[in-house]
Amino acid sequence: MTEIRLFVPAPLARGATIAASPGQAHYLAAVMRRAIGDTVLLFDGRTGEWRARISGLSRKAAMLTVEEQTRPQAAESDLWLLAPVLRRETTEWMVEKATELGVARILLTTSAQSAVTRTNPDRLAAIATEAAEQCGRLGVPEVVPPAPVARVLAGWPPRRHLLLADESRAAPPACAVITGAAAGAWALLVGPEGGFTERELDGFRKLPFCLPASLGPRILRAETAAVIGLGLIQALAGDWQDRPGGRPHDAATREGKSEDVRSVGG
């Protein structure tokens, strides 16, 4: 039987009884056909992962009694994605994949050639939560509503590397850029379907924290560039990194903790 993992906002502790959301109750009872007495895993983003037993269940409500901790809370990846707003399904897909890849914050951005500028924040948050439940993370990424990319970068934490997915053929290969950078936290910046304008790119390239990088010889769709760029950062400088000589992920995470974007969403 597949082990179900659910995110709950309430803090978890042994013996606590938690009311599941109506959606979770429906999922447990109607979709996954669970019964009273079955177990599920819960996580709250703060106290790790816990096994809980279903102590009450209907299609509209479920009570979950917490029994034991299965994993302690651990530092998650401190990786950000500055993602263009794309068509609805494509944005949703990108949020799902970014969550699977361990991103901590998804900052939706608009720029000169954005064809779409609006999102449904509740739906994107639900998609991020569901993807976090499925991929085994101990937290859910924050999805920050769209803001102009210039405003996001105006408040940028100076020590966080910004990998710019640069379609001009002059940019060095992403793997060389990532492995060549100083230890520290990362973010990935991807443009909209129409790309960034030359003027926007010139501005980005002047920013001291911006590292332009090539994602290969083909023209990638925006969402493909986002997923591949995140995968490369995780594989080469993130939490896939348990090679001898690799930079410890936790150090980067701790460094990143004090940073914040000052004006995002403001």
Add this chain to the structure above:
Amino acid sequence: MTEIRLFVPAPLARGATIAASPGQAHYLAAVMRRAIGDTVLLFDGRTGEWRARISGLSRKAAMLTVEEQTRPQAAESDLWLLAPVLRRETTEWMVEKATELGVARILLTTSAQSAVTRTNPDRLAAIATEAAEQCGRLGVPEVVPPAPVARVLAGWPPRRHLLLADESRAAPPACAVITGAAAGAWALLVGPEGGFTERELDGFRKLPFCLPASLGPRILRAETAAVIGLGLIQALAGDWQDRPGGRPHDAATREGKSEDVRSVGG
């Protein structure tokens, strides 16, 4: 005005006049609103890319007169994907992304825990063609209809590395596996949503060309693993590789040319 690229099966040469397919005619006339006298780019997978002028156009037919070569044919990536058959939309999405990432062959596979085993070959070929047109490739990947993974591997070219996306935490990180392997051609093997069985995995791990590798600490969906695995191979050992000391991509491609899978699709 966006430059339109179209794949045509007929060989291209200066002065040739090519009849576009009905779908391409509709795209040119109705979707992209092109007119007689406008130019498009054409590629045939053999003679490079050519600029052609629209010499006849209705919503059902178009004639294209080839004027000049814009790019010579070049060796493409010799990278294969052994992809599980997934839900229709997910398989289609995976084929699109694999094409963008430069894959030469997509071998669809079934295994013990496959929930889906059929595909629509014509639709997948059309998706691969469209993705190749958009991403600037000079060829279209071959999409090989589903066959049991054991049969595909029984006829495996012994010198082609097979990167196995291995969810057991014992496998070494993919980037170390890729950079540590001898020069040569690559393929990526990804299991279905339910994963490979332990028995299947034991069998794969005994194959001399199989290199089990971890794609990080989270549980990736099958299609995410496919896209990230391909991106890592391209970035670290494929045609993103123009770093000093990198293995030349063309050498690997030439080596791969004489190989073939003997029993695929048989």
